[in-house]
Amino acid sequence: MPRKLVVANWKMHGNLASNKQLLEAYIQKITPINNIDVVVCVPYPYLAQAQSMLQNTNIAWGAQNISKDAVGAYTGEVSAVMLKDFGARYVIIGHSERATAYCESDENIATKFAQAKAHGIIPILCVGETLIEREAGVMQMVVGKQLDTIINTYGAGVFANAVVSYEPIWAIGTGLAASSDQAQSMHEFIRGKVAVLDKSAAASLKILYGGSVNPQNAVQLFVMQDIDGGLIGKCSLNAQEFEGICRAAT
Numbered sequence: 001m002p003r004k005l006v007v008a009n010w011k012m013h014g015n016l017a018s019n020k021q022l023l024e025a026y027i028q029k030i031t032p033i034n035n036i037d038v039v040v041c042v043p044y045p046y047l048a049q050a051q052s053m054l055q056n057t058n059i060a061w062g063a064q065n066i067s068k069d070a071v072g073a074y075t076g077e078v079s080a081v082m083l084k085d086f087g088a089r090y091v092i093i094g095h096s097e098r099a100t101a102y103c104e105s106d107e108n109i110a111t112k113f114a115q116a117k118a119h120g121i122i123p124i125l126c127v128g129e130t131l132i133e134r135e136a137g138v139m140q141m142v143v144g145k146q147l148d149t150i151i152n153t154y155g156a157g158v159f160a161n162a163v164v165s166y167e168p169i170w171a172i173g174t175g176l177a178a179s180s181d182q183a184q185s186m187h188e189f190i191r192g193k194v195a196v197l198d199k200s201a202a203a204s205l206k207i208l209y210g211g212s213v214n215p216q217n218a219v220q221l222f223v224m225q226d227i228d229g230g231l232i233g234k235c236s237l238n239a240q241e242f243e244g245i246c247r248a249a250t
């Protein structure tokens with residue numbers, strides 16, 4: 001069975017002192033779990049802190065966004081190369097909280113995905129539908145279009161060794177996770193869509209589920225065939241809950 005991947009998304013939480021405590025608790029509770037991969041995506045200012053505390057552990061670190069450009073006069077932006085300077089191995093791309101608040105288009109997100117890949121950072125591409133879209137039964141069309149923007153520009157091969165996180169918008173931070181059947185069916189659709197074009201890319205693609213994962217519902221989700229792990233928001237801010245989720249992935 002492929003190793004599961006569990007990613008903490010701290011969002012805009014924490015400070016130097018609280019991060020120190022949380023990372024120490026991660027190191028104590030999570031580093032002994034050695035048959036899964038664990039990543040923590042921190043706000044930019046804390047990349048150096050994550051690097052210095054995690055560099056000799058089996059927990060990787062990453063960021064929550066990157067610029068679509070490599071370098072230049074882009075005030076406030078952070079490039080993939082800068083993330084590499086701090087040893088970041090992963091970056092979240094196109095999270096719906098950003099896409100909505102900062103009007104990120106699918107095209108913009110596709111360029112960021114390619115930037116990350118070009119610089120050897122593993123992109124964690126977030127896709128997902130709204131509640132209205134799910135109720136209208138068009139969720140696969142919506143997610144399919146998000147993937148098509150990348151496939152049409154860069155080809156399906158770009159998904160080799162990448163990560164897609166299925167994050168139904170109605171499940172993020174609401175306490176209302178997708179059922180394991182709902183998630184599995186979307187994950188199967190995502191893998192199938194890539195597989196039709198590039199079988200080996202589809203096989204090496206990790207597909208995470210994100211949206212109100214907690215230690216109680218994690219096992220049911222993680223046992224599904226196409227669910228390769230989770231992207232964890234709220235519960236990643238509590239080391240004990242995050243540990244519970246990581247253990248559910250073993």
Ligand code: PGA
Nearest residue numbers: 172173210211212233234
């Ligand atoms: P949540 O966030 O676990 O708090 O629902 C998930 C996410 O936004 O990735």
